[in-house]
Amino acid sequence: MKAKILLLEDDLTLSETVVEFLEGNGFELYTAYNGEDASSLIYEKNFDILLLDVNVPLLNGFELLKQKREDGVKTPAIFITSLNSIDSLECGYESGCDDYIRKPFALKELLFRIENILKRGYFHETNSKIKIDEYIDYDTNTNQLYIDNKEYSINNKESLLLKLFLQNKNETIIHETIYETLWQYEETPSESALRTYIKNLRKIIGKEKIVSIKKLGYRFTS
Known part of the structure; x- marks a missing residue:
């Protein structure tokens, strides 16, 4: 069974590039271009991992993940963002992410991060x-x-x-x-x-x- 990934990314070119690469590596991808559509998809489907851009329309990635964690969603999440400050990094982890990758990034690095998280057993837990x-x-x-x-x-x-x-x-x-x-x-x-x-x-x-x-x-x- 292919692992299901939700990609929230409003840059269409980057979204298409990531989708093509990850599908080529055996994943099943679903895409959203704003936070509200991503929220609906998370409600409707069971994903194995969430890839969330932060600065997206309607509902930013931080707020989206924070809401989902409060709703009891434990799906592992990686933030994809161009934000560089320590405050942004802290905000990301406080909202419940498992990892953080800054733009621009190598697609292989993203793949390694995804595989590393999935090896933990699909749990948003620090303790095994x-x-x-x-x-x-x-x-x-x-x-x-x-x-x-x-x-x-x-x-x-x-x-x-x-x-x-x-x-x-x-x-x-x-x-x-x-x-x-x-x-x-x-x-x-x-x-x-x-x-x-x-x-x-x-x-x-x-x-x-x-x-x-x-x-x-x-x-x-x-």
Whole structure:
């Protein structure tokens, strides 16, 4: 499955250049040219990373990301900007960004920054350990679950599923979204395999945490 990237950039030439380069490196790109359109796209779709120019019409990148973080959106974000001051840098990180790249930049540098963030496991967290409840922690780097300090290993597909659940707590995730997340485009999704992954996770973290929504998908309750 291709990682989905939202690019907010009002310079059409730069936007087209970045889109062409990143699509050529296996990413799926969505574009917006003002902050309000970007906000709508973030609401409508699940992105793996946000690339946000700061000085754009209607709603600047800082305010956009600040609003989304307040709404609970944890998608990793990189600011793309020509601003150079320390105050601007501070403002960017305070609004919730994960990285910052100044114009002009090399496309390969942007690619390295994107890949580095995605390797963290798609979480806007400084600590790799995510607390699931009072007794359960999950390390997004090692794919280890810890229950009362006892280690439990889960396989790659189960870890992708758990990360998807943790990113979308208390929301119904439809089967199609789960299939897109767990299986690469050249792989064939398996309903029976998904049921097995669900069963295995329930055994470890508790059946009540993963709720089946009939004919739709699943909901992870926190």
